[in-house]
Amino acid sequence: MPPTVAVVGGGISGLAACFHLLRAPRPPKVVLLEASGRFGGWLQSTRTPEGAVFEHGPRGVRPAGPAGTQTLLMVSELGLAGDVLAVPKGHPASQNRFLYLGGALHPLPSGLRPLFRAVPPFSRPLLGAVLRDLLTPAGTGPDESAHAFARRRFGPEVAELAVDSLCRGVFAGDSRALSVRSCFPALFQAERQRSSVLLGLALPPPHGGDIGDIGDIGDTAGAPSCWGWHCHRHTVGTLGTLLGLRPAGAGTATATRWGHWGHWGHWGHWGHCWGSVLLGLALPPPHGGDTVGTMGTLLGLRPAGAGTATATRWGHCGDTGDTAGAPSCWGWHCHRHTVGTLGTLGTLGTLLGLRPAGAGTATATATRWGHCGDTGDTAGAPSCWGCHCHCHHHTVGTLGTLGTLGTLLGLRPAGAGTATATVTRWGHWGHWGHWGHCWGSVLLGLALPLSHGGDIGDIGDTAGAPSCWGWHCHRHTVGTLGTLGTLGTLLGLSPAGAGTATATRWGHWGHCWGSVLLGLALPPPPSHGGDTAGAGPATWWDTGDTSEAGAGRDIMGTLRGHCWAGAGTWWPQGQGNIVGTPGVLGTPREHLGGWDRGHGGDTPGLGTSRAPRGTLSPRVSPQVSPQVRTRRGWHGGRGPSAGASGPCGGGWSPCHAPWWPSCPRAASCAATRPWRTCATAAAAGSCRCPMPPSRPITLSAPSLPQVRPRLGRGGSRRVPAVSLMSPLSPLSPALARALPAEAEPLARELRAIPAASVAVVNLQYEGVALPVTGFGHLVPSSEDPALLGIVYDSVAFPEHDGTPATPGRPPLRLTVMLGGAWFQQSFGDPATVAPELLLRRARAAVSDHLGLAGTPTHAIVRVQQDCIPQYTLGHWERLERIQRFLKEQQLPLSLIGASYSGVSVNDCIASAEAAVGRILGSPP
Numbered sequence: 001m002p003p004t005v006a007v008v009g010g011g012i013s014g015l016a017a018c019f020h021l022l023r024a025p026r027p028p029k030v031v032l033l034e035a036s037g038r039f040g041g042w043l044q045s046t047r048t049p050e051g052a053v054f055e056h057g058p059r060g061v062r063p064a065g066p067a068g069t070q071t072l073l074m075v076s077e078l079g080l081a082g083d084v085l086a087v088p089k090g091h092p093a094s095q096n097r098f099l100y101l102g103g104a105l106h107p108l109p110s111g112l113r114p115l116f117r118a119v120p121p122f123s124r125p126l127l128g129a130v131l132r133d134l135l136t137p138a139g140t141g142p143d144e145s146a147h148a149f150a151r152r153r154f155g156p157e158v159a160e161l162a163v164d165s166l167c168r169g170v171f172a173g174d175s176r177a178l179s180v181r182s183c184f185p186a187l188f189q190a191e192r193q194r195s196s197v198l199l200g201l202a203l204p205p206p207h208g209g210d211i212g213d214i215g216d217i218g219d220t221a222g223a224p225s226c227w228g229w230h231c232h233r234h235t236v237g238t239l240g241t242l243l244g245l246r247p248a249g250a251g252t253a254t255a256t257r258w259g260h261w262g263h264w265g266h267w268g269h270w271g272h273c274w275g276s277v278l279l280g281l282a283l284p285p286p287h288g289g290d291t292v293g294t295m296g297t298l299l300g301l302r303p304a305g306a307g308t309a310t311a312t313r314w315g316h317c318g319d320t321g322d323t324a325g326a327p328s329c330w331g332w333h334c335h336r337h338t339v340g341t342l343g344t345l346g347t348l349g350t351l352l353g354l355r356p357a358g359a360g361t362a363t364a365t366a367t368r369w370g371h372c373g374d375t376g377d378t379a380g381a382p383s384c385w386g387c388h389c390h391c392h393h394h395t396v397g398t399l400g401t402l403g404t405l406g407t408l409l410g411l412r413p414a415g416a417g418t419a420t421a422t423v424t425r426w427g428h429w430g431h432w433g434h435w436g437h438c439w440g441s442v443l444l445g446l447a448l449p450l451s452h453g454g455d456i457g458d459i460g461d462t463a464g465a466p467s468c469w470g471w472h473c474h475r476h477t478v479g480t481l482g483t484l485g486t487l488g489t490l491l492g493l494s495p496a497g498a499g500t501a502t503a504t505r506w507g508h509w510g511h512c513w514g515s516v517l518l519g520l521a522l523p524p525p526p527s528h529g530g531d532t533a534g535a536g537p538a539t540w541w542d543t544g545d546t547s548e549a550g551a552g553r554d555i556m557g558t559l560r561g562h563c564w565a566g567a568g569t570w571w572p573q574g575q576g577n578i579v580g581t582p583g584v585l586g587t588p589r590e591h592l593g594g595w596d597r598g599h600g601g602d603t604p605g606l607g608t609s610r611a612p613r614g615t616l617s618p619r620v621s622p623q624v625s626p627q628v629r630t631r632r633g634w635h636g637g638r639g640p641s642a643g644a645s646g647p648c649g650g651g652w653s654p655c656h657a658p659w660w661p662s663c664p665r666a667a668s669c670a671a672t673r674p675w676r677t678c679a680t681a682a683a684a685g686s687c688r689c690p691m692p693p694s695r696p697i698t699l700s701a702p703s704l705p706q707v708r709p710r711l712g713r714g715g716s717r718r719v720p721a722v723s724l725m726s727p728l729s730p731l732s733p734a735l736a737r738a739l740p741a742e743a744e745p746l747a748r749e750l751r752a753i754p755a756a757s758v759a760v761v762n763l764q765y766e767g768v769a770l771p772v773t774g775f776g777h778l779v780p781s782s783e784d785p786a787l788l789g790i791v792y793d794s795v796a797f798p799e800h801d802g803t804p805a806t807p808g809r810p811p812l813r814l815t816v817m818l819g820g821a822w823f824q825q826s827f828g829d830p831a832t833v834a835p836e837l838l839l840r841r842a843r844a845a846v847s848d849h850l851g852l853a854g855t856p857t858h859a860i861v862r863v864q865q866d867c868i869p870q871y872t873l874g875h876w877e878r879l880e881r882i883q884r885f886l887k888e889q890q891l892p893l894s895l896i897g898a899s900y901s902g903v904s905v906n907d908c909i910a911s912a913e914a915a916v917g918r919i920l921g922s923p924p
């Protein structure tokens with residue numbers, strides 16, 4: 001029985017967590033909870049009938065650094081690499097940014113000229129700032145505001161203009177309040193290491209310690225990375241990057257400047273271990289006995305260890321995956337399976353598209369030769385290389401019979417739990433055709449009959465969760481596809497099925513019908529209790545209670561209720577909660593044991609679910625499987641362990657869980673030990689109840705229950721020419737509300753992380769031209785605190801301009817960003833601000849700054865409430881306190897999302913991947 005992970009919040013972080021969870025070698029069961037009617041968090045977009053796309057949140061991702069690469073890898077693994085709209089480095093949108101100051105636009109300094117000549121808006125040559133940085137000793141304090149740091153190191157002008165604007169353009173925040181240590185860790189560390197920011201950025205780190213500014217996030221579990229010999233977690237710094245050197249640690253996916261994809265592994269294993277392709281090819285292997293090197297690489301041989309398989313240009317896959325920290329070993333020491341026949345089949349196998357298609361395979365990445373990697377063999381699950389197909393849990397049914405036709409039609413099993421969407425040469429999604437999957441070869445799969453009775457191994461179905469081929473689609477829903485925003489769409493993110501992170505670009509019914517064409521042509525499968533595509537009631541735990549408290553309570557209440565539902569009576573009527581998704585929640589008792597208070601009375605805020613009751617899958621097991629793997633740290637040590645009788649002082653586990661069948665003292669525990677005093681009782685040795693296994697919960701704050709005024713369907717209402725989207729919920733505070741009272745110390749810390757609201761005003765004009773070309777311009781707070789900046793969307797992404805309503809009058813899209821840390825003082829309460837006011841301010845700015853005084857042909861106003869967390873002074877200490885608390889209490893909880901260690905889309909995705917790695921004990 002696989003463990004269950006609940007992911008709370010369906011923003012980019014939550015969705016990325018699902019993706020990574022489900023592509024793990026042995027994917028857990030995943031429950032994704034999203035309180036609103038849509039996924040994507042503040043990734044939102046509107047597409048007009050003319051094809052123009054307006055982004056109401058982030059509009060692009062930067063490929064730089066490991067986090068950027070991870071995003072790209074995810075895009076690649078979703079088969080969407082070909083859909084990315086790339087903005088080349090030399091493009092004006094990459095090169096040019098402006099500051100609006102003193103009523104004029106000024107290019108941000110670049111090149112050498114501003115070093116020696118005063119270039120407005122700076123009154124002096126920047127050489128002075130450079131010298132100042134080189135001569136100023138390093139600061140000694142533990143933290144400093146970004147403004148004070150910049151002023152101390154570079155002088156007042158750089159602080160007032162450049163850093164002030166930068167903080168507004170990234171955090172919508174005030175540089176005087178934001179922490180340099182948390183917002184710009186690379187700058188902070190550079191100073192500490194080299195006593196100069198510029199030197200610190202330019203030179204490799206003085207070694208010995210963990211540098212980790214571009215943090216190898218994969219190494220969190222202490223897996224040895226193999227940069228050189230002893231490199232743990234860190235990195236090479238700029239020089240290393242330029243040389244292509246990079247840490248090849250477990251889990252790291254590093255972008256290179258050569259602009260192609262891949263785990264380092266794909267340049268040859270030694271490239272992996274040496275951290276450099278060149279060194280890897282030139283030098284002998286750093287660890288005993290591994291050979292093969294270039295030859296193996298050229299032959300496409302590869303270690304097929306548990307882990308990820310990434311497409312490479314050479315069609316072999318990189319192994320990232322020695323989940324147990326086992327050295328990965330090209331050649332001699334391959335653990336747990338291996339190339340086996342592959343080695344002998346060699347190129348031929350590759351050319352034939354043969355590949356191990358093991359049970360539990362999570363990743364199948366398209367390659368030109370059509371083989372993909374086996375990620376699944378971690379627990380000795382049989383792989384099905386060649387003829388030995390033991391694919392489990394399957395399903396396809398009709399698909400198999402449809403064969404080629406099905407493939408051509410894009411039919412595919414869309415099973416719950418499927419994590420992979422593989423692009424094929426035919427340009428459609430899906431596994432190779434199901435037989436192709438099981439036979440490990442499309443060609444063989446099409447040609448040969450099935451070798452085993454009916455089970456075809458839809459890769460995702462390890463837990464026997466019903467798949468939704470045909471009629472039984474569970475847990476859905478894409479909502480309107482467009483609501484995921486262009487980015488989400490590009491990423492192929494789509495909440496389709498229980499925890500499934502399979503791209504279904506063609507819409508939900510395409511997914512459910514297993515065919516785009518059918519999906520578009522046919523009505524929704526009738527067995528869907530009320531879940532329809534589009535703006536339907538995706539919030540199956542939505543109680544209708546839109547009050548803040550109700551919304552916050554609801555999720556946790558639901559979780560508790562869900563968990564509690566195991567207490568003898570399953571899914572008791574009247575306590576129904578996460579129903580409506582029959583079967584997909586699987587084994588309720590596995591869920592969230594750590595939160596279970598064991599009392600039905602502890603399930604406030606539960607409402608009726610939208611789906612009919614009594615529809616639970618019969619596969620839901622009444623027992624927690626004793627074989628369920630427990631994870632040290634969650635309920636080891638002081639915590640409980642599955643199936644064993646032990647002290648009940650495990651912090652967060654309910655000592656009195658009466659549903660644990662073998663608990664000898666269940667009744668008395670339940671009666672006499674309020675949950676909170678359990679630890680005390682345990683310390684006194686008076687309560688010894690076996691615990692349910694705890695399950696990790698991954699909480700992603702941004703998309704926790706939305707505090708949604710009743711504005712009509714979808715939470716929005718139309719205002720003439722302007723629409724106002726309901727505000728998003730605060731980030732960490734929403735999470736804090738969802739925690740049980742016992743976690744108050746944690747809740748307090750989360751509540752204390754502030755967030756800024758941004759009004760995003762999308763404007764479209766026709767027949768006008770910008771006075772400058774570039775990404776956009778920022779406005780220093782000294783010029784106009786209320787106006788953060790303007791993005792010139794059409795410059796970066798003309799593809800999203802749509803067709804002109806009037807021929808010959810090309811559209812121009814702009815986005816004006818207002819408010820941020822100055823929202824309240826400038827516009828009042830973000831929850832009630834009049835969109836017309838914001839629109840007026842935006843239009844005035846466009847007119848003043850860019851000379852575009854005409855009337856926009858399209859205008860959309862969104863107030864993104866509390867959308868960007870503010871890492872204020874001391875944020876790092878708060879994070880440490882949070883981590884300590886989680887550790888001490890052994891909470892089965894991981895925090896992911898923008899509130900902690902980076903606000904960018906890449907950071908969010910990276911935090912999700914890292915958390916999944918920790919939860920699963922390996923890089924996903």
Ligand SMILES: C=Cc1c2[nH]c(c1C)Cc1[nH]c(c(CCC(=O)O)c1C)Cc1[nH]c(c(C)c1CCC(=O)O)Cc1[nH]c(c(C)c1C=C)C2
Pocket residue numbers: 058060061062097098166168169170171172758775776777778788789790791817868903904905906
């Ligand atoms: C004017 C306000 C804002 C603009 N973008 C954002 C705000 C608040 C939000 C934002 N911008 C960046 C990030 C993080 C990284 C990401 O996801 O891409 C966020 C959350 C990136 C960013 N934007 C600018 C800079 C210098 C950076 C970081 C460095 C980099 O990656 O290049 C500058 C910038 N942002 C905006 C404008 C108009 C602008 C410069 C002209 C809009």
